[in-house]
Amino acid sequence: GAGVSQSPRYKVAKRGQDVALRCDPISGHVSLFWYQQALGQGPEFLTYFQNEAQLDKSGLPSDRFFAERPEGSVSTLKIQRTQQEDSAVYLCASSERVQSGTLHFGNGTRLTVT
Amino acid sequence: QQQVKQSPQSLIVQKGGISIINCAYENTAFDYFPWYQQFPGKGPALLIAIRPDVSEKKEGRFTISFNKSAKQFSLHIMDSQPGDSATYFCAAIPDHSGATNKLIFGTGTLLAVQP
Known part of the structure; x- marks a missing residue:
């Protein structure tokens, strides 16, 4: 694929359910980021991977949020026991090099918790 | 923890006009300023x-002006077109030479260019 792919595109979950959001970065990209974007707001950093290593998870809002990238390519963001405040668009981005300022974003997964 | 402040929140410009969006930051460790x-x-x-070592960068109709002493930077869109209608985010990267190039985004400006 030419760009970052995220699935599902939309997810509706009942409060208390667990969800898993997938990100397929651009092939060969070393860095992978997850961002959370609330309606009408700028994206907020959640976590960062360099290959398979999670180097920064300072933005994860609670221990209900967990991310992994076991083989250094595909990444999954998991949210356990979803709450209404988790409703947002979750964006994944990748970059070719560690020190690249150019992030390539996917179109996001819109999560709605009812 | 708003580290990059952006204004205005929304902007309406006539086709052919100039759109101007402003951002300000506080952290002097920021050293790379992209617009998305x-x-x-x-x-x-x-x-x-x-980057903060230059005061202006121009690419086509888009220009960034940077004032390091004031810790402010702005985006100018010349000859604005209806196709420019979108949300614009300024951003900053703390410690560009570090291990994590995490972007800190502004709150966004919704631009509408009227035909």
Whole structure:
């Protein structure tokens, strides 16, 4: 694929359910980021991977949020026991090099918790 | 923890006019300042970026002006077109030479260019 792919595109979950959001970065990209974007707001950093290593998870809002990238390519963001405040668009981005300022974003997964 | 302040929140410009969006930051460790453009239902896409060692960068109709002493930077869109209608985010990267190039985004400006 030419760009970052995220699935599902939309997810509706009942409060208390667990969800898993997938990100397929651009092939060969070393860095992978997850961002959370609330309606009408700028994206907020959640976590960062360099290959398979999670180097920064300072933005994860609670221990209900967990991310992994076991083989250094595909990444999954998991949210356990979803709450209404988790409703947002979750964006994944990748970059070719560690020190690249150019992030390539996917179109996001819109999560709605009812 | 708003580290990058952006204004205005929304902006309406007539076709052919100049759109101006302003951002200010406090953290002097920021050393790379990109602007991203986001259309509805899409992820942000890099538009133009500047480093603090230059005061201006121009790419086509888009210009970034940077004032290091005031810790402010702005995006100018010349000859604005209806296709420019989107949300624009300024951003900053703390410690560009570090291990994590995490972007800190502003709150966004919704630009509408009227035909």
